[in-house]
Amino acid sequence: MTAQLNPRGDVAVLVPAAGAGVRLGPGGPKALRLLGGEPLLVHAVRRVAEAPSVATIVVAAPAADVDHVRRLLAPVAPVTVVPGGADRQQSVAAALAAVPPGPQIVLVHDAARALTPATLVELVAARVRAGHDAVIPVLPVTDTIKEVSADDVVLGTVDRSVLRAVQTPQGFRRSVLVAAHAAALDPLTDDAGLVEKSGGTVTCVPGSELALKITRPFDLMLAEHLLSGGVRFDP
């Protein structure tokens, strides 16, 4: 039987958590690295579980850690844990295959975005519920962006007004996400990219600074400060 959160919810959230965390440096799989004394994955799942629309959470864990992750998350929320794949897309596909019948909205959320507020989960889900096939949270780009050659010579300055930095959770009508993954040829860095490739429309909503992706050591230090500094997570 699949673990259920809110039986009246219409949202399944997939949490790919099987990455190595190479850019964070040595210390084990990134989702299991500690932030404020708890694994990143625990933070991420706890916040997702606070979102009232969420009926089901499926985590893709490092294959060697599936049992450990089940035990870790048991006191946090009812979750289904499956082994992840060789890249993020394969981990998402494995989690998607484990979603039980029922939820018609599927969100895909990085464990690495551990401080993402439940309000962002609800916002993305609400936009899908309102009729959009694919919805992504985005932030404006604040640096000047240059295109450069392999030998570090500037080729030009990109018009940043049309650029957005993309976060998760990314939300989809379930059938749209299933079709996009079924049609996938090459691995892409996000699921919305698969929908774009299939000719679908992807809609943006405002993201959250708190949904930063913990990728490098500086990101982890920043997240520690945010957590210990008493930042309000659901403004």
Ligand SMILES: Nc1ccn([C@@H]2O[C@H](COP(=O)(O)OP(=O)(O)OP(=O)(O)O)[C@@H](O)[C@H]2O)c(=O)n1
């Ligand atoms: N084979 C993989 C690779 C990544 N992910 C997950 O996808 C999310 C976003 O990936 P990223 O932040 O790039 O994590 P890593 O792949 O672990 O990082 P790195 O590239 O530095 O190794 C993370 O929650 C990560 O655990 C996954 O489930 N399976």
Ligand SMILES: C[C@](O)(CO)[C@H](O)COP(=O)(O)O
């Ligand atoms: C899905 C994602 O977090 C959206 O920004 C991002 O594309 C993951 O990329 P990564 O290179 O696997 O960190």
